[in-house]
Amino acid sequence: MSRVLLIALLVSWVACNVPGQAIGAELPRRIVSLAPSVTETLFALGFGDRLAGVTTYCDYPAEARKLPKIGDFMNPSLEAVVAKRPDLVIGVAGVTDPVKAREMERLGLKVVLVSVSNLSDILAAIRSIAALLGSEKEGEKLIAKIAAQVEDVKRRIAPAARRSVLMVVGFQPLISVGGKNFIDELITLAGGDNIARSAAQPWLNLPDEVVVAKAPQVIIEAGMGSEWGKSVKRWGDLRSIPAVREGRVYSYSSDKILRPGPRFGEALAELARLIHPECFASPSSRKRSEENRCESPKP
Amino acid sequence: MKVLNRRKMIQVNGVLFLLLILSVIGCSLLGPVPLDLSRAFENLFAPEPNAEILFRTRLPRVLLGIAIGGGMAACGVVLQALLRNPLACPQMLGVSGGASLGGILGLIFFPNWILPIGGGLLGEISWVPLAAFLGALLSMVLVYRFSLFHGRLHPYHLLLAGVIFNSFIAAIIMFLNSIVDFYQAQSLLFWLMGSLSTRAYLTVAFIWIYVLLGFLWLWAKGLSLNLITLGEETAMQLGVEIGSVQRQIFVASSLMIGAMVSVSGMIGFVGLMIPHVMRLIVGSDHRLLLPASFLAGGIFLGWADTLARLLLAPAEVPVGIITAFFGGPFFLFLLYREGRKKVAL
Numbered sequence: 001m002s003r004v005l006l007i008a009l010l011v012s013w014v015a016c017n018v019p020g021q022a023i024g025a026e027l028p029r030r031i032v033s034l035a036p037s038v039t040e041t042l043f044a045l046g047f048g049d050r051l052a053g054v055t056t057y058c059d060y061p062a063e064a065r066k067l068p069k070i071g072d073f074m075n076p077s078l079e080a081v082v083a084k085r086p087d088l089v090i091g092v093a094g095v096t097d098p099v100k101a102r103e104m105e106r107l108g109l110k111v112v113l114v115s116v117s118n119l120s121d122i123l124a125a126i127r128s129i130a131a132l133l134g135s136e137k138e139g140e141k142l143i144a145k146i147a148a149q150v151e152d153v154k155r156r157i158a159p160a161a162r163r164s165v166l167m168v169v170g171f172q173p174l175i176s177v178g179g180k181n182f183i184d185e186l187i188t189l190a191g192g193d194n195i196a197r198s199a200a201q202p203w204l205n206l207p208d209e210v211v212v213a214k215a216p217q218v219i220i221e222a223g224m225g226s227e228w229g230k231s232v233k234r235w236g237d238l239r240s241i242p243a244v245r246e247g248r249v250y251s252y253s254s255d256k257i258l259r260p261g262p263r264f265g266e267a268l269a270e271l272a273r274l275i276h277p278e279c280f281a282s283p284s285s286r287k288r289s290e291e292n293r294c295e296s297p298k299p
Numbered sequence: 300m301k302v303l304n305r306r307k308m309i310q311v312n313g314v315l316f317l318l319l320i321l322s323v324i325g326c327s328l329l330g331p332v333p334l335d336l337s338r339a340f341e342n343l344f345a346p347e348p349n350a351e352i353l354f355r356t357r358l359p360r361v362l363l364g365i366a367i368g369g370g371m372a373a374c375g376v377v378l379q380a381l382l383r384n385p386l387a388c389p390q391m392l393g394v395s396g397g398a399s400l401g402g403i404l405g406l407i408f409f410p411n412w413i414l415p416i417g418g419g420l421l422g423e424i425s426w427v428p429l430a431a432f433l434g435a436l437l438s439m440v441l442v443y444r445f446s447l448f449h450g451r452l453h454p455y456h457l458l459l460a461g462v463i464f465n466s467f468i469a470a471i472i473m474f475l476n477s478i479v480d481f482y483q484a485q486s487l488l489f490w491l492m493g494s495l496s497t498r499a500y501l502t503v504a505f506i507w508i509y510v511l512l513g514f515l516w517l518w519a520k521g522l523s524l525n526l527i528t529l530g531e532e533t534a535m536q537l538g539v540e541i542g543s544v545q546r547q548i549f550v551a552s553s554l555m556i557g558a559m560v561s562v563s564g565m566i567g568f569v570g571l572m573i574p575h576v577m578r579l580i581v582g583s584d585h586r587l588l589l590p591a592s593f594l595a596g597g598i599f600l601g602w603a604d605t606l607a608r609l610l611l612a613p614a615e616v617p618v619g620i621i622t623a624f625f626g627g628p629f630f631l632f633l634l635y636r637e638g639r640k641k642v643a644l
Contacts, residue, residue, distance in 0.1 A: 057481050073481060170486035172406070172427060173494035173615070196613060204614035205489060208356040208498060212348050213332035214613075237355055237498060239346030258482055 027134045028088035028110075034076050035092040037116055037261035039064050041129050042090075044262040045138045052084040060256075060263075076100065082107055088132060092116055116260035119185045126262060142262055149265030150189060153272045156279045157191035163275050165192035166216035166243070169203065169258065171234070174211070178204045182260050190272035191279075192218060212238055218275050219243040222252040250274045308587050315594035319365065322598045326361045326605040327353060331612030355498055361601055363503045364495045364618075367559045368569050368600025369593040370510035372577075374552040375570030376592045377517050380524045380585065381548050382454045388571035389560075393442040393461035394435045394553045396468030398560035401434020402427055403472055403487055407479060427490075428502070428561040435557025438464060443549065452545045492617040493564030495604045506562055513555035514593055520544055521586035528583070568622040569596050569603075572630045579633050599626070 030052040033039040039058040042048055048063055053070040070084065071077035078100055081089060089104055093113040101111045112132060114125035123143055130139025165187050167177040177183045178199035187194045195214035196206055219235060235244045243249055252274065257267040273280045328334065332352060339349035371389050378387040389395060405427040442464050446457040472491070476484050497503060523544045526534040535541050573596040574588070581591045600618070603625065607618040 056478075072477065075477075169482060170489060172425070172486075172490050173496045175486065175489055178614070199611075199614050201611075201614055203485070205494065205617070206613060207331065207608050207615045208496060209330050209332055209352045209608075210613045212351045212356060215348065238351050240348045240351045245346065255480075255482065 026087070028086075028132065030084065030086045030088070032070055032081050032084050032086040032089045033058065034070075034081075034090065034096050035073050035116075036060065037122075037125075037259050038090045038092065038114065038129070040259065040261035040263060041126055044142055045126075045130055045133065045135065047133055047135075050133075052086050053081065060259075078103055082109070088112065090114065090129060090132075116182070117180075118182050119189075119264065122182065122260050122262075122264060146262065146265040149269055153190060153268050157272055157276050160191055160276045160279050163192050163217040163248075164195050164214065165218045165220060165275060166195050166206075166211055166214070168219065168221045171221075173205050174208065175203055176206045178202050182264070183257060186257065186264065186268050186271055187275075189268055190275050192271075192275045208238070212240060215240070215242055217242045217246070217248060219249040220252050220271070220274055221250070222255075222257055304587075307581075311581050311587060312590050312594065315591055315598070319594050319598050319601075322601045323361055323365065326364070326601045327357050329605050329609065330357055331608055359497050359500050359503045360495050360604065363497050363506060363563065364600045364604040365597035366503070366507045366510045367495065367563050367566065368573075368603075369597035370506075370514065370555050370559050371566065371570035371600070372573035372592040372596025373510075373514050373517055373589055374555055375572075375596075376574040376577075376585065376589055377520070377524060377548050377552055378570075379574055380528050381545060382458050383528065384454075384458060385575070386571070387458070388567075389552070389556045390565060390567055390570070391458065391461050391465070392549075392553060392556060393464035393468075394439050394556045395560045395565055396465035397438020397441075398431040398435035398557050399491060399565060400468050400472055401437075402431030402490060402561060402564070403475055404434070405430030406487055406490060407475065407483065431561035432557055435553070435561060438468070439550070439553040439557065442553075446549075451542045452549060454545070457549065489617075490564055493566040493619050494615070495563050495566075495600075495618055496615070497562070502562055506558060509558040510555055513551045514589070516551040517548065518586070518589050520548060521584075521589055524548075524585040525583075528585075566600070566619050566622060568619065568626050569600050572622075572626045573599060576630060576633055579637055 029050055031042065031047070031050050032053040033042060033051055034055060036055065036058045039051065039054045040060055042051060043061050043064065048061070051064070051067050054064055054067045055071060055073040055076060056069050057073045058064045058067070068084065070080040073095065074097075076091075076096070081104060086109060089101075089109050089111045091101060091111065091113045093115040094117065096113055101113060104111045112128070114128055115121045116125050123146070126142055126146075127136075127139050130136050130142070167183060167187060169175050169177060176196045177187070177194060178201045179194070179197040180200065181202035184194045184197055195211070195216050196204060219241070221234075235241065235249055239245055252270065254267075254270075256263045257271060328336075330352070334353060335349045336353075338347060339353040341347075342350040343354070344350075374389045375387070378389065378392065379385060381387075382391075405425075409426050409430075442457070442460050443452070445460040445464070446452055448456050472487075476487055479487065523534070523539045526537050526539045527541065527544065531541055574592050577588055577592045577595050581587055600622065603621040604618045606625070607616045607621045610616050610621070
């Protein structure tokens with residue numbers, strides 16, 4: 001008798017719940033982000049207010065700084081994540097510790113890892129995060145905005161000849177962006193050729209002699225220790241490098257470019273402006289320089 | 300105590316010195332990019348790629364590598380004797396930890412400060428190695444204070460104080476590493492791994508002066524070191540002023556290590572392995588062992604760094620990986636051969 005009752009109960013529970021879940025699949029209200037790029041994506045989609053926890057590295061937009069922290073992006077604290085009682089945890093594949101992700105799942109959390117290792121991955125990540133929040137439309141809007149930024153850059157630099165570029169992200173020793181890195185793709189889109197593209201590593205320690213031999217036409221220093229004015233000095237003794245000779249050594253101090261998130265369109269425009277400044281001249285000065293600079297800066 | 304065999308001294312060091320000169324030339328000619336020598340020499344002072352590669356990037360680097368390899372090996376020899384511990388190495392003294400912490404603080408707080416030398420006429424030096432050297436000096440004083448036992452430098456205490464001080468510093472470094480941002484943390488890590496990358500002849504000259512003076516100071520204590528390895532009491536009975544010798548060796552090697560780590564970070568294994576290898580080859584008379592180790596250490600690190608530039612070209616491998624990877628098995632092989640020799644006897 002009790003068994004029948006139990007089965008009946010069970011059946012009614014399943015009957016009530018399965019369709020219920022399918023219909024009203026509750027959209028996540030408390031989200032924990034395990035990476036700065038994910039936090040930025042959520043804010044860009046307009047869901048910043050649903051974030052219940054972010055990493056200590058999440059500093060953009062400014063509101064993100066005020067959110068509760070759950071540890072840094074390599075080492076999120078399992079306890080802190082669980083304590084936020086999130087109904088969705090979003091991390092980054094290859095960065096978020098898979099063992100920790102598994103443990104969170106075991107504790108009943110819904111964990112999604114997005115991949116952001118190249119530009120199409122970043123777009124796909126935006127799309128899937130938007131889908132998780134049930135607002136595919138917002139996702140498409142954001143992607144369209146980024147695509148428009150990319151198109152604008154492409155159109156502006158179209159007439160210019162490509163320039164070889166060294167992108168530095170650290171000194172002592174010199175660390176540069178290699179191939180297999182979304183920044184390498186950004187450099188390419190911005191009309192540059194990364195001199196360290198042949199390297200298999202995404203980041204690599206480049207000996208000075210390789211820089212001299214590759215003779216970059218533009219040197220961009222991003223990340224730590226980049227400061228206007230200092231960069232030119234740093235390279236001053238290697239005047240055979242065209243970038244040094246022609247004064248195309250720049251500092252780019254925003255970490256926008258280093259972050260595989262929704263601001264990459266903006267970063268691309270800024271990068272292209274450094275590589276091909278003549279293509280971004282203001283309309284008045286542009287007339288002057290259009291034919292002789294933007295269209296024919298051949299080495 | 301055996302009389303120093305002058306002929307052996309001249310032969311061994313002569314051969315090693317010749318090899319060192321050949322290594323400077325060889326290491327300067329080899330690299331990830333091919334070099335047109337005639338163009339390099341024709342354009343000595345012109346902005347020409349071949350000249351810049353040879354004289355501005357490779358040569359200072361090779362010269363720095365040789366000074367640091369030699370200095371590390373020489374410090375390893377005297378520390379192994381002073382502490383009477385075969386595992387003693389320059390990284391053990393606590394000074395390297397202090398230098399690393401100083402350098403890290405420099406990298407975090409003033410990565411762009413530059414100190415002009417001689418009003419900028421002699422070039423400029425980054426504050427990072429200066430901060431590192433300051434850290435080395437401070438830690439030298441601290442470790443020295445902690446190693447005093449009844450008013451005398453005690454080898455056992457020195458070893459313990461150095462090791463514990465280093466682990467304490469390592470904890471601080473890991474803490475700093477975990478509070479700075481991600482990219483800064485990566486940079487700190489690369490700096491800690493050590494690199495001989497330099498273009499400043501001024502820095503190279505400073506290191507050479509430091510290392511050479513330190514080396515001569517240590518070499519002058521060669522005979523006393525021979526006696527100390529026999530045991531403190533024996534040394535004292537034979538007239539060695541043991542307290543003074545220990546203090547001098549500690550100060551000289553600390554200054555050398557501090558300067559070296561400040562510029563190149565922690566390049567391990569040279570200071571541990573080269574003294575043992577050379578002891579197996581030339582014997583343990585410090586008057587011979589010290590210069591031989593200096594020369595061999597220079598040769599070894601020079602080639603290790605060349606390999607570091609070549610192995611994964613265009614990327615550079617941290618030179619500490621090369622020293623351990625190629626030095627370790629070679630050392631084990633020598634150890635094995637030595638073991639068999641004794642059995643055969």
